[in-house]
Amino acid sequence: MSNSRIIQSLLQSSRRPHLGLAASRFSTTRLSPLPLPTALNPSFSSSSSSSRFAVVSSLRLEPISSFSSSFSHRLLSSTSSTHNKHENHQEEEDPLFYEITEDDGETTDGWEEEDEDVQPKIGDGGDGGGVVLQGVPWGESALSIACDVLKLFSDDTKIFAFKATPRGYIYVRLDKLSNEYGCPSMEELESYSQEYKKRLDEAGERREIPDDLALEVSSPGAERILKVPDDLDRFKDMAMRVCYVEDGESNCTEKSGVFILDSIETELENCIWKLADVKENRDPNSKGRPFCRKRRDWRLKLSFDKHRMIMLHLEC
Structure with missing residues (x-):
């Protein structure tokens, strides 16, 4: 044989x-x-x-x-x-x-x-x-x-x-x-x-x-789904893939982005996100230059219930 x-x-x-x-x-x-x-x-x-x-x-x-x-x-x-x-x-x-x-x-x-x-x-x-x-x-x-x-x-x-x-x-x-x-x-x-x-x-x-x-x-791996807000502080320094809607309507189009947690407003039940410095968020014509001030200062505020799914982001 x-x-x-x-x-x-x-x-x-x-x-x-x-x-x-x-x-x-x-x-x-x-x-x-x-x-x-x-x-x-x-x-x-x-x-x-x-x-x-x-x-x-x-x-x-x-x-x-x-x-x-x-x-x-x-x-x-x-x-x-x-x-x-x-x-x-x-x-x-x-x-x-x-x-x-x-x-x-x-x-x-x-x-x-x-x-x-x-x-x-x-x-x-x-x-x-x-x-x-x-x-x-x-x-x-x-x-x-x-x-x-x-x-x-x-x-x-x-x-x-x-x-x-x-x-x-x-x-x-x-x-x-x-x-x-x-x-x-x-x-x-x-x-x-x-x-x-x-x-x-x-x-x-x-x-x-x-x-x-x-x-x-x-091990859980990067595919693990993070709980809002329980798991966010633990991974606050890491880029995360955030799927969300911008209003409370069930038929609202879901959006997605790669962010880093800026802060959590516990009493107001809000998360504030900033852009993560990853390839997806960079201007392809920037040639490696850092974010401009406008992009550095950009923030997204979402209430806890507007988050659809969050997981860790691994850049290839």
């Missing part, structure tokens, strides 16, 4: 990942897991396919591409069915393959991605934060375990979002309050993922929850 056929068959060998790591959509690459069978010659992975694959220890995640273009990361894993543990023991001891694919290509084999076509909103369990259990009977137990694991970490690490799905997937997004973007380190995400997976396995053995749940642990 040719090398390409071996790789293709391995990619289709399992429904859910055992453990993996992937960059966010802001990265140019995406990493997905692939178990390394004992029958596969190690020399093949280290030489013939060195341009596409890297072998790493199953106890330590080492991405083979830089994440300098993104501050959002995620870890993928799945709990083990108790009656399959003996069958999977050898597979779990083997190293893992991480395949590099283009960002617009297929994601982790067998992984259920969140529906990106749905407009995010506050409290949706994803980019909008909050807890969404979707009525699954094991949701409360899984959430309780997630909160218990969090007690092992520093007080500035919080659960930004938690979502359980009827297909047996758990999405957890951790927020690092002391980080500029709210992004925990890869080591922190890995540590949380491993401890959470361990406790899910134990609860599965006690039959308190299903024993074959899939888990994704990630």
Whole structure:
């Protein structure tokens, strides 16, 4: 069998990942897991396919591409069915393959991605934060375990979002309050993922929850929706994409701009914004010159209820 056929068959060998790591959509690459069978010659992975694959220890995640273009990361894993543990023991001891694919290509084999076509909103369990259990009977137990694991970490690490799905997937997004973007380190995400997976396995053995749940642990990333006014002061020095309307009518045309928070009038429930010094706001003919006084002094006052959506802005 040719090398390409071996790789293709391995990619289709399992429904859910055992453990993996992937960059966010802001990265140019995406990493997905692939178990390394004992029958596969190690020399093949280290030489013939060195341009596409890297072998790493199953106890330590080492991405083979830089994440300098993104501050959002995620870890993928799945709990083990108790009656399959003996069958999977050898597979779990083997190293893992991480395949590099283009960002617009297929994601982790067998992984259920969140529906990106749905407009995010506050409290949706994803980019909008909050807890969404979707009525699954094991949701409360899984959430309780997630909160218990969090007690092992520093007080500035919080659960930004938690979502359980009827297909047996758990999405957890951790927020690092002391980080500029709210992004925990890869080591922190890995540590949380491993401890959470361990406790899910134990609860599965006690039959308190299903024993074959899939888990994704990630950071919120720039796509997180900021609450008005609660989150604004935390990111006040950063450029934000602000979607808004200029009057209270529901049929008013929504506008969008990249601003920096100037101030918050708490009693009047107003936000005052100024133009962010980003490419989108610069005159293409200015040739790198700073804003003129008129643009520096420009301000936009919006009441809290006129903000439709706010998220961090990353300039390409």
